Amino acid sequence: MQTDSKNYDFNHITDRHHTNSIKWDFNQRIFGREDILPMWVADMDFPAPDAVVEALVNRAKHGIYGYSDGMDGYYEALIDWMQERHGWEIQRDWITFSPGIVPALNELVRSLTKPGDKILIQFPIYPPFFQAIQNHNREVISSQLTLENGRYTMDFADLEEKFACGVKMMILCNPHNPVGRVWERVELERLGQLCVDHGVLVISDEIHSDLIYKGHKHIPFASLSPELALQSIVCTAPSKTFNLAGLQTSNLIIPNAKYRTAFRASFDLTGIHHPNVFGMTAMEAAYRHGKDWLDQLMDYLSGNVKFLISFLERELPQIKVIKPEGTYLIWLDFRALAMEPKALQKFLVHKAGVGLSAGYLFGAGGEGFARLNLGCARSVLEEGLQRIKTAIQELD
Incomplete structure (x- = not known):
């Protein structure tokens, strides 16, 4: 059995299209357009630890x-x-x-x-x-x-x-x-x-x-x-x-x-x-x-959090980050844009081209917020943030 004593490359992008992925294969149904970058549902874009894959393959071979x-x-x-x-x-x-x-x-x-x-x-x-x-x-x-x-x-x-x-x-x-x-x-x-x-x-x-x-x-x-x-x-x-x-x-x-x-x-x-x-x-x-994989994952996610905070502070200071203490889900405060809740979601989907979880769906206190999943390669995270930046710049 693989003991997971290797270095994992979380920067590597694994294509999840055509795998019946709720996150990647149903944009049209969920958001009304196909060409968005999905950053919403709570699963990650990283393969499971090698030991898990090996165990599943061995069981399947039975x-x-x-x-x-x-x-x-x-x-x-x-x-x-x-x-x-x-x-x-x-x-x-x-x-x-x-x-x-x-x-x-x-x-x-x-x-x-x-x-x-x-x-x-x-x-x-x-x-x-x-x-x-x-x-x-x-x-x-x-x-x-x-x-x-x-x-x-x-x-x-x-x-x-x-x-x-x-x-x-x-x-x-x-x-x-x-x-x-x-x-x-x-x-x-x-x-x-x-x-x-x-x-x-x-x-x-x-x-x-x-x-x-x-x-x-x-x-x-x-x-x-x-x-x-x-x-x-x-x-x-x-x-x-x-x-x-x-x-x-x-x-x-x-x-x-x-x-x-x-x-x-x-x-x-x-x-x-x-x-x-x-x-x-x-x-x-x-x-x-899977302990070693998880420890490496948390180091990578910590890097993603730091990257996101730095990007927004530098490029989009009007968007505030509720810094997470746990999870790969980030609660973003868009209230400075002064948009109605559904208008904000429409803006993010149809102007920015990103699929986030609409804050108002989380009940009272979620208006003006959106939830972003940063359990992805840093390059994907950067693309999503750049899309939001471009859309907000076009508001001026």
Whole structure:
């Protein structure tokens, strides 16, 4: 098995056209024109670690792809990864498979709350969060993140007020998508105490938890204390970390047996009983042999962040960057252009020729913003920024 002790060239451009890539093959359907540079959906343009490719090829060569179930190596690799990467000791029976975190969020809402229950999320936020609540006739309770000096913070007074009004569940995003915050221990502990005081179950989406920039540290919410472990569910996946989203493999870590039993019973009703054999194979290989690749990736992404900030400060100072502490998703502030939300998106697509995620889709507080994915070769990032620069210059 390849041990990933090589230098990876993240500057190399791999052509993803004609691979059924949502990002590259459906511009016309998504944006209404074919000739844009897509920099939106949250997958990267980098091949997975060699060890993952090798493991998949070897499994494919077996030739039989029948029903499969959780392999010992899969569980052991995940347990070891959480311990070594995040200092969190988890137990095998806490782990429950899901084909993705978005379907898991929907099932968690459905199985652990009742119609009409109040579920809190912090805006601006990844749209499937509020969609999962609305899909099942629960009430969305919003707590707005506060932007101060280019950094978002939680409004704890508002959280306490909302929790006191009968909130049953909170869906936390850590690291936060789209604003890039990696919540600090003191913030999480304060939030956790409020949740304990008001009996709020926390669903913590930690899918970006391995994509952390130097100077910051991810802390799994359930690792804060035994009490919070019993009052929270952590959602993880290798998909963002190792660019494996198409293999549809994620994990729920549920320490509380009551919640675990309720979720599994409800999930069984979906008819999804077995994981994707290739997803399990890839995840085990990634967690066992992908550390060096990931370390090199984070160095490269850090370089992309620095390049983007430098470019905008020099060439487009009217666009402000919310500097990320984690993730490869960048929250850009275009409010100085004084455009209406939909007009801004139309400008970026049809004048600049770039496909970003429209900020208003992330709910309240997203107006005037857009989310850019810099998980790409630096030359592609530069092209996208140059396109935006040219379009803004033509406004004058």
